[in-house]
Amino acid sequence: MAILIDEKKRVLVQGITGREGRARTRLMREYGTNVIGGVTPGKAGQSVLGVPVFNTPQEAVNSLGNIDVSVVFVPAAGVKEAAISAIEAGIKLAVLVPDRVPVWDAMEIAAAAKMSDAMFLGPNTLGALSPGKGVVGMIGGRAESARQWFKPGVPKGVGVISRSGGMASSTGYYLGQVGVRISTIVHIGGDAVIGIRLPDAALMFEADPLTEAIVIFGEIGSSQEEELAQLIVDGKIRKPVIAYIGGKAAREGTRFSHAGAIIEGGRGTHAAKVKVLREAGASVVDAFGELPGAVVKILEQIKGQSLMNEAEKRAVWHSAITRIEPNKVALRGYDIAELMGRVPFGAAVYLILIGELPSPAVARLMDAILVSSIDHGATPPSALAARTVASTGATLSASVAAGVMSINRHHGGAIEDCARQLKGIAERAVRESISLDEAATRTLATMREAGERMAGFGHRLHTKDPRTARLFELAREAGVDGVHMQAARAVEKAFADAKRSLPINVDGAIGAILADLGMNPVAYNGIFMIARTPGLIAQVIEEQTRERPMRRIDPVNHGYDGPPPRIISDAHSS
Numbered sequence: 001m002a003i004l005i006d007e008k009k010r011v012l013v014q015g016i017t018g019r020e021g022r023a024r025t026r027l028m029r030e031y032g033t034n035v036i037g038g039v040t041p042g043k044a045g046q047s048v049l050g051v052p053v054f055n056t057p058q059e060a061v062n063s064l065g066n067i068d069v070s071v072v073f074v075p076a077a078g079v080k081e082a083a084i085s086a087i088e089a090g091i092k093l094a095v096l097v098p099d100r101v102p103v104w105d106a107m108e109i110a111a112a113a114k115m116s117d118a119m120f121l122g123p124n125t126l127g128a129l130s131p132g133k134g135v136v137g138m139i140g141g142r143a144e145s146a147r148q149w150f151k152p153g154v155p156k157g158v159g160v161i162s163r164s165g166g167m168a169s170s171t172g173y174y175l176g177q178v179g180v181r182i183s184t185i186v187h188i189g190g191d192a193v194i195g196i197r198l199p200d201a202a203l204m205f206e207a208d209p210l211t212e213a214i215v216i217f218g219e220i221g222s223s224q225e226e227e228l229a230q231l232i233v234d235g236k237i238r239k240p241v242i243a244y245i246g247g248k249a250a251r252e253g254t255r256f257s258h259a260g261a262i263i264e265g266g267r268g269t270h271a272a273k274v275k276v277l278r279e280a281g282a283s284v285v286d287a288f289g290e291l292p293g294a295v296v297k298i299l300e301q302i303k304g305q306s307l308m309n310e311a312e313k314r315a316v317w318h319s320a321i322t323r324i325e326p327n328k329v330a331l332r333g334y335d336i337a338e339l340m341g342r343v344p345f346g347a348a349v350y351l352i353l354i355g356e357l358p359s360p361a362v363a364r365l366m367d368a369i370l371v372s373s374i375d376h377g378a379t380p381p382s383a384l385a386a387r388t389v390a391s392t393g394a395t396l397s398a399s400v401a402a403g404v405m406s407i408n409r410h411h412g413g414a415i416e417d418c419a420r421q422l423k424g425i426a427e428r429a430v431r432e433s434i435s436l437d438e439a440a441t442r443t444l445a446t447m448r449e450a451g452e453r454m455a456g457f458g459h460r461l462h463t464k465d466p467r468t469a470r471l472f473e474l475a476r477e478a479g480v481d482g483v484h485m486q487a488a489r490a491v492e493k494a495f496a497d498a499k500r501s502l503p504i505n506v507d508g509a510i511g512a513i514l515a516d517l518g519m520n521p522v523a524y525n526g527i528f529m530i531a532r533t534p535g536l537i538a539q540v541i542e543e544q545t546r547e548r549p550m551r552r553i554d555p556v557n558h559g560y561d562g563p564p565p566r567i568i569s570d571a572h573s574s
Contacts, residue, residue: 002130002184003159003204003211004093004121004196005033005069007320007355011136012060012091013038014082015073016048024073024097025049030143033134037064039082044431052427057089063430065483071095071127071136080105083120084112095136096122099191106193113195120195126165126187129172131157132320139169139185149173150182152318154333156305157183158295159205161198162217163190163224164246171217171291178292179308180299183211198224199231206237212304213240215295217288218273220247225273229280240298241282244291245273321352332356346370349530353523361478362517368474369510372467373412373528375535379555381406386536387553390543399543403536404529412507412528416521418456419511422487429487436483440490441497454491456508467506475513482516 005011011028015021016038026049029035037052037060044055054060061067070086072079072094079101083094087109096109101123113120121128127137132152140146150172151157158180162168168187175182186201188194198218205211214237218225225245231237248270277284285294299307323330331339332351339348343357346366350358358366378387386403394402409417421443429439447454459465475481488504495502504512507528514524 001208001210002133002153003201003208004128004184004186005130005136006133007032007034009034009068009134009136010064010066011035011134012057012067012070012086013051013073014040014057014070014086016040016051016053017043017046018073020097021073022048024071024138025051027138027141027143027146028071028135031129031135031140031146032132033136036067039070057086057091059430061089061091063427067091069093069095069136071097073097076100076102076123079123080108083109087112087116087118087120090116092116092118094118094120094195095125095127096120096189096195097125097127097137098122099124101191103191103193106191106195110193110195121186122189122191122194124165124191125189125194126168128184128186130184131172131182132318137187139172139187141169147317149176150185151176151180151308151312152320153181153183153210153306154320154323156210156212157181158213158215158299158306159183159201159208159211160185160215160217161201161205162187163198163219164217165190167217167246167288170288171215174292175215175295178296179313180292180295181306181308183208192222197227199227202228202231202237202241206239211239212302212306213242213295213298215291216241216243216282217291218243218245220245220270220273221268223268226276229276229282232277232280232282240302241277242291242295242298243277243282243284244288245270245277245284246288320355349527350517353526354517354519359478361474362480365471365474365478365480365513365517368471369513369527370531372471372506372510373531375532375538378539378553378558381411382532382536383539384553384555386540387543390540391547391549391551391553393544393549396537396540399540400533400536403539404533407525407529407532412525412532414455414505414507415511415514415528416524417511418454418488418508419484419515419521419524421455422484422491422512423515425487425490426483436487436490437493440487440494444491444494444498454502456488456511457491457495457504458502459505462505463501464503465505465509468504468509471506471509471513475516480513480516484512484515488512 011033013021013025013035016025017040025035029049035051037054038048039054039057039060041055043053046053057070070091072082074082076098079096079098083096086094106123109120126139129135129139131150160171160182162171165187168185172182172185188196188198188201202214205214274284283294285291329336332355344363344367347358347363350366382403385406386399389402390399425439425443429436492504
């Protein structure tokens, strides 16, 4: 886990067509953030870095479904309207990057958030970053540097809360240099009125099982550090707290760095904050340079799992897929020996691609998808390519590789193409305020005029693909029936109304289902490769054991001499 942002959170960017919004969208996407849409009033229908643009957050939610986070990159005067529109659309976290947002506007945003049980980070924030998972805002500056500086919290990490944007990155960087992993870095913002405050973020870290200590870069002004100290005294924060407080030399009435960092009436002084935190049991260092060492010392005392070994410190890049240690293999955090015999192969494929184990029903659905495409005879290009290479006496790996290499845009690619076309139909329905049936009809008419075809519909052999009905049946059992499957039914109806019998085929069914499962479309061709590889192996072995070398392989005129039709017994079904 992590707080505020991870790889699964669905993110919207408001102001995406502007220079700053576009640049930061690139950062977020390159770091792995699941940015699914953008908003700029009057720019609906455009696309930025492959991300669809809508006029309002509500339109984005209507088209894309649930959105977890909205990141706001608009001029300060427009932040209130942008934030409240996101909150009213049901988005539960707004990240308000701009500075100079009027105090009264921030107060109105706070009232709207409270009414909708939502949160906001900022204004005047660089956002939040969970190493190896995602970033909202601009912490790290570039995806490459963020990956190098901030070490992922696996198995655990420390949470960083900073009242300074620059020092949020610096704290994370220097912790990484001494071998400390991080769960999440949060810059709460430097304005006088902000959403998520230091004690709020600390409580989130306290509840996060991935976080085992909390590191604070505090400042003079406000009562946030004092409130944190009280949480420690009250036993609401039990994890170790290690802090540095900036602004020791600041005098009363002088603003230190931020609007919220000002001493007035003797309140919010450096000395008072240090005193109350130490009395509460937190470790407070006198100089920022002492902070990383103090964190290491505390982690050593508690035998924390956030400390890296020497090999991990030397690592210049990271993978979130598999962790290899002596006598241990962990796939997405799960011991592979524990997975073996307990989860089906389809569930393991889902796990390695999505990052989480599916429900039993979705696991059965994934298994069915793989089985549905395991083989389709010797006629498809992949089987012919594999058999042809095998007939030369090539190795099994070379022959199967030839088959796999033929799986591309026109062989297996219909899965991805269909999913994208179905998504376009669903978006059109929202954009034009029409039904899915009407959107499908209009889209097919446009494609017909352009000489294009709808991928995933019709089949050269099957008038009713037997695999499709079974996949949809299993999808219903798994509770999977999202906008892509609904759009598929609308396309089938549009073809039928036009007196054209083009039912959805297995590729189209797989594309619709995988899209409704939330899987990244770039993986769809890979799913087909995984499914088809056992069939290619069988084709190659048969070619080399039954046929003469270098024969001419007829792609059509061949027969079948395998077992007659058989029934699956109860002993073989799960």
